[in-house]
Amino acid sequence: MRIGAFLKVMGIVTLMAVLYINLQMKIYTYAYKGKANEQKIDKLSEANAQVHNDILRLKSSDNLGQKLLVQDKTYQFASRQRVVEVEAGSSRAIASLAAGNVDTKPGILSRIVLAFAPAHN
Amino acid sequence: MHSQRHPTRVGVLFFIILFLLCLFSIKLALIQVFRADYLAEKAEKQHNHVVELEPRRGTIYDRDMRALALNVGAYSLYVNPKSMTEDQKSRVAESVAPVLGVSVGGLATLMEKPKHFVWLARKVPQDVYEKINAMKLRGAGFVRESKRFYPSGEMAAHVIGFANIDNIGLQGVELEYDKYLRGEKGMAQFLRDARQRDLLIEKDFVPARDGYDVVLTIDETIQFIAEKALDKAYTKYHAKGATVIVMDPKTGEILAFANRPTFSPAKPDATPIESKTNRAVAFVYEPGSVFKIVTASAALEEKAFNEDDVIFCENGKYWVATHYLKDHEPHGNLTFRKVVEYSSNIGFTKIAQKLGADKVYEYARRFRFGMKTNIGMVGEVNGMLKPVSKWSKTSIGAIPIGQEVTVTPPQLLGMIGAVANDGTYMKPYYIKSIRDEKGGVIASFQPQVVGQVISKETARRLKPILQGVVDEGTATAAKMKDITAGGKTGTAQKVEAGGYSHSKFVASFIGFAPVEDPKLAIVVSVDEPHPIYYGGLVSAPVFKEIVEDSLRYLATKKGQ
Numbered sequence: 001m002r003i004g005a006f007l008k009v010m011g012i013v014t015l016m017a018v019l020y021i022n023l024q025m026k027i028y029t030y031a032y033k034g035k036a037n038e039q040k041i042d043k044l045s046e047a048n049a050q051v052h053n054d055i056l057r058l059k060s061s062d063n064l065g066q067k068l069l070v071q072d073k074t075y076q077f078a079s080r081q082r083v084v085e086v087e088a089g090s091s092r093a094i095a096s097l098a099a100g101n102v103d104t105k106p107g108i109l110s111r112i113v114l115a116f117a118p119a120h121n
Numbered sequence: 122m123h124s125q126r127h128p129t130r131v132g133v134l135f136f137i138i139l140f141l142l143c144l145f146s147i148k149l150a151l152i153q154v155f156r157a158d159y160l161a162e163k164a165e166k167q168h169n170h171v172v173e174l175e176p177r178r179g180t181i182y183d184r185d186m187r188a189l190a191l192n193v194g195a196y197s198l199y200v201n202p203k204s205m206t207e208d209q210k211s212r213v214a215e216s217v218a219p220v221l222g223v224s225v226g227g228l229a230t231l232m233e234k235p236k237h238f239v240w241l242a243r244k245v246p247q248d249v250y251e252k253i254n255a256m257k258l259r260g261a262g263f264v265r266e267s268k269r270f271y272p273s274g275e276m277a278a279h280v281i282g283f284a285n286i287d288n289i290g291l292q293g294v295e296l297e298y299d300k301y302l303r304g305e306k307g308m309a310q311f312l313r314d315a316r317q318r319d320l321l322i323e324k325d326f327v328p329a330r331d332g333y334d335v336v337l338t339i340d341e342t343i344q345f346i347a348e349k350a351l352d353k354a355y356t357k358y359h360a361k362g363a364t365v366i367v368m369d370p371k372t373g374e375i376l377a378f379a380n381r382p383t384f385s386p387a388k389p390d391a392t393p394i395e396s397k398t399n400r401a402v403a404f405v406y407e408p409g410s411v412f413k414i415v416t417a418s419a420a421l422e423e424k425a426f427n428e429d430d431v432i433f434c435e436n437g438k439y440w441v442a443t444h445y446l447k448d449h450e451p452h453g454n455l456t457f458r459k460v461v462e463y464s465s466n467i468g469f470t471k472i473a474q475k476l477g478a479d480k481v482y483e484y485a486r487r488f489r490f491g492m493k494t495n496i497g498m499v500g501e502v503n504g505m506l507k508p509v510s511k512w513s514k515t516s517i518g519a520i521p522i523g524q525e526v527t528v529t530p531p532q533l534l535g536m537i538g539a540v541a542n543d544g545t546y547m548k549p550y551y552i553k554s555i556r557d558e559k560g561g562v563i564a565s566f567q568p569q570v571v572g573q574v575i576s577k578e579t580a581r582r583l584k585p586i587l588q589g590v591v592d593e594g595t596a597t598a599a600k601m602k603d604i605t606a607g608g609k610t611g612t613a614q615k616v617e618a619g620g621y622s623h624s625k626f627v628a629s630f631i632g633f634a635p636v637e638d639p640k641l642a643i644v645v646s647v648d649e650p651h652p653i654y655y656g657g658l659v660s661a662p663v664f665k666e667i668v669e670d671s672l673r674y675l676a677t678k679k680g681q
Contacts, residue, residue, distance in 0.1 A: 031312070031320035042265075046194050050247060053193050056272040060187070061345040063273075070349065077673040079603075 169324060170313045175267060176304030177558070178288050179332030181281055181295075183341040184374075184553055190281050190295070190386070192288070193270040195244035196263040198253060202232045202239055205260035213258050217241065220252050243286050244268040269295075271386045277344050279399045280337065280378050280498075280551060283386040291389070292397060294335055294552075297499055301555050301563070304332035333563050336553045338374035343367055343671045347377035350666040351645070355381040358628075358650030358659055364401040364530045366549075367667060370538040370633060370642040372568040373547030375496070376671075402501040405527035406627050406648070409613025410464045410595075410656070412485075412523030414536060414631075417461050417586070419484035420472050422579040428458045428586065432468045439467040441518035446470055449612075461586050462594030464610065466522045473521035478509045481521050487574040488539065489546065494531040496549045504528045523613060524621075530644045533631050535571075537608065538642040540587070541633035544580035546571040588636045591661075596630060599661035601669055608632020608664065610656035615649070625649050630660035634668045640675065643667055 057063060068075040152160065181190040198221075200213060214228040221228075221242050231239055244266055245253075254263060269284050282293015290299035307329030311319045347365045355363040360381070367377035380400050384392040398404075420426040437451025448465050460468030473481050485491070491506030505527040512520070519525040531549055539546040548569040555564040575583075587607030591599045595610040611629035614621035628647045633639040645660040645667075653659060 028314075028320065032318075035318070035320060049194055053191075053270055053272065056188055056191075060273040060276075061341040062276045065342075065345040065349065077670045078677060079673050 168313055170311045170317075170319055172309045172311060172319075174307035174309055174327075174329040176306060176329035177331040178267065178269070178284070178304065179298075179302035179334045181302075182334060182336045183339050183344070184337060184376075185340065186336065187341045189273055189277060189337070189339075189341065190269055190271050192267040195247075195266055195268040196250040196254075197243045197266050198241045198245060198250075198261060198263055200232055200239050200241055200261045201237050202234055202260070203237050205232070209258075209260045213241075213261050216256050216258060217253055217261070220249055221245070269387070273341065273345075274387075275383050275385050276341070276348060277337075277339055277378065278383050278386050279380045279397075279401070280339060281386055283384075283389045292499075293386075293399075294337070295386075297497070298335050298552070298555070301333040301335060305330040331558050334556045334558070336556060338376065338551050338553045339378065340376045342674050343667075344377040344379065346670045346674070347667050348379045350663045350670075351379055351381060353666075354645075354647055354650070354659055354663045358647060358653060360647045360650045362400055362404075362648040364644070364646045365663065365667070366401060366530055366534050366644050367671070368534055368538055368549055368642045370541035370547065370639050373538065373549050374553070374568070375549055375551040376641070377667075378551065399498060399500055400648075401530045402496065402498045405502055405504050405529055406646075407524055407526065407613045407616065408528045408533060408629065409523040409611035409627065410466075411533055411609045411611035411629050411631050412490075412526060412528070413461070413464065413469050413521065414540065414583075414587070414609050415485050415488055415490070416469050416473050416476070416481060416521040417457075418488075418540070418575045418579060418583060419476050419480050420457070421582050422484070422575050423476060423480060425475050426457045426472060428456065428582065430457045431455070432457060432460055432465075432471055434460070434465045434467045434471075437467070439470065439518075441470060442514035444515065446518050458586050458589060461609075462589045464590075464595050466518075469522050470518045473517055478512055478517055481517075482506070482509050484575075485520075485526070487572075488532075488536045489571070489574075490526065490528055490532055490536075494529075494535050494549050496531050497552060501531070502529060504532055523611060530646050533629070533646075534642060534644045537631040537633055537644065539574050540580055540583055541607075541639035541642050542580075543577040544573050544575040546574045584633075584636050587632070591632070595655075595657040596632070596661045598657055599630065599632060599665045599668075601634075601665055604634055604668060604672060605636040606632055606634035606664070606668060607636050608661075610661060612654060612656045624651075626654040628654050628656040628659035630656050630664050632661075632664050632668075634672065641668060641671060 178192045180188050180192070183189055198217070200210075202210065205213075210229065210232045214225045214232065218225040218228050223242075228241060231241060241261070242249075250263060253261075267288065268286070269288065271281065278293075280293055282290060282295040282297075284290045284295045288303070290296035290302065295302065308325070308327045310325035312324060313319055347367050351363050351365045354360065363381040365377065365379050366375060368375050378401065380398075382392070382396040384396045389397060426432075431454050434448060434452040434455050436453055437448045439446045446466055448463075448467050450463065452459075452463060452465055452468070455463065455465060455468055457468075457472070459465075460472070485506055490504060492503055493501050495501075507516070507520070507525065516525055535546060535549055538549070548571050550566055550569070552566050554562050554566065556562055584607050587609060588605055589607075590596050590609055591606045596608055599606055599608065608631055611627070611631075613627045613629070614623070615625040615627060616622070617625060626649065628650050629645065631642075631644045633642045643664050645663045647659050647663075650659045
């Protein structure tokens with residue numbers, strides 16, 4: 001009888017110990033997986049940062065100015081008289097666009113203005 | 122039964138087992154009791170890995186939040202020479218040297234150090250990292266660090282400055298605001314397995330505080346316009362140096378600031394120290410005729426002269442104390458207005474003689490000559506303005522026309538800005554705000570009124586006279602079709618061997634536009650241009666190009 005109870009207790013303790021060890025191993029398994037995922041995220045972040053920096057360099061005033069104004073002298077800053085402001089959401093403007101009366105592709109002057117417009121964060 | 126037949130063997134076996142048990146017990150006691158602390162500490166070191174968390178160095182932005190300097194990731198190559206064989210070291214040296222562009226011998230020497238960690242190359246370009254990483258060299262590895270990246274290249278180099286390989290600011294904003302930009306390091310303690318691989322189990326964590334961002338008043342587009350125009354004059358006239366500063370006269374905000382020669386902030390070691398010196402604040406020179414604005418302002422403010430008063434300019438030759446003073450073009454009678462337009466030295470000397478030395482000095486001090494503008498740049502000097510007690514007999518014919526006085530371009534900018542701003546002197550400044558990574562403002566800098574140096578009425582009388590300098594006077598090269606501008610030219614002889622040189626000049630133009638509502642005040646200064654050296658021909662066209670493009674750009678900027 002006493003041996004039976006002893007064996008039962010030992011059995012339960014052993015089972016709990018095995019469960020505990022199993023959970024501990026799971027923690028480590030997830031830790032390894034987490035580390036691997038972290039490295040993947042790091043690589044993607046880095047690639048994103050590289051692209052972001054390339055964009056910054058390409059859209060900098062120095063780069064755009066060199067390409068548009070220095071190397072290709074056909075461009076210049078547009079004077080006020082040659083810029084048309086269209087109010088955002090204007091129903092007439094939208095209607096014109098929908099009717100195809102306005103060329104949706106930005107013209108040279110718009111591109112010049114847009115190229116030198118400040119970034120909006 | 123067996124034990125009864127062989128009691129000796131059993132006894133021996135028993136004692137051997139007992140002996141071994143005692144040995145094991147002693148060893149256990151040694152480990153668990155006497156060496157417990159030491160072994161626990163060793164295990165702690167092996168299993169715990171403390172990582173220093175590098176903060177992100179703050180970004181430097183222009184006034185429209187366009188990044189001018191920011192941090193990017195960069196890999197640094199290291200080796201562990203103590204754990205490498207000679208073969209492995211040779212392989213690393215021979216494979217890596219051509220990619221890095223260094224000698225094999227140099228790398229081999231580095232790997233002779235008896236250390237566990239030796240840098241071979243810091244913060245290499247991305248393509249170099251990818252090539253070397255693909256080689257999978259034993260004993261070599263990469264550590265991810267960060268380095269500064271300047272998307273606009275050399276633009277505004279003297280304003281932004283540069284940081285060293287350890288991201289410590291050494292010049293410009295990178296130095297002056299290093300304590301805001303650098304942030305604070307953090308710490309994380311990770312668990313490591315038996316193979317020394319980090320696990321994502323944190324035992325301790327102190328986050329790094331990223332550096333604050335600095336927002337300048339500089340407009341990146343106007344900066345480009347100014348530098349492009351300055352480059353033309355600097356190259357065309359083979360100048361020794363040049364400076365341009367563009368300011369909003371109503372607020373004192375610096376919109377563009379450039380020197381030549383210049384340097385690349387990404388490669389500061391590639392240029393000599395002269396190129397890195399911020400000559401606009403650190404060098405002084407005799408300004409010449411641009412200083413005549415002080416004399417003209419004093420004359421009008423003190424009501425000593427009106428615009429149409431006639432002054433006899435001695436047909437180009439006038440005796441002052443010990444020598445003849447000459448005009449570059451002889452004139453007879455000129456009105457006050459024309460004296461300014463034609464920049465007659467004799468005319469201005471007579472104006473100064475009527476005012477008196479004390480008044481000339483007083484107005485020069487009102488315009489803050491002989492003292493710093495406190496623009497906020499390291500190395501700014503005072504310039505030199507002699508007190509009247511130190512003036513010689515000839516000084517009355519020298520100082521009012523910009524000789525025997527030394528100035529810096531920011532001081533000239535402050536003067537012309539005050540005239541453009543109806544007599545109110547605004548302190549020039551170039552830092553707009555300091556922000557945290559979420560955009561919260563840590564510090565903000567507002568326009569500061571230094572003082573009313575001349576009355577509004579005097580300024581409003583002076584502006585059309587300075588417009589006449591551009592329309593009909595010495596600065597017709599700055600005249601524009603649709604934009605009015607006012608200013609003053611200067612062609613100052615440089616001091617050489619105790620006298621004035623006849624071959625070395627500083628060509629300047631200071632001006633503002635449009636006259637009716639000035640949006641820009643500009644100083645252009647070109648050092649030793651040749652063969653042409655007149656301010657009206659060398660510097661005035663630079664002013665014109667900057668004004669034309671900048672005003673068009675500002676007019677199309679949203680919200681303007």
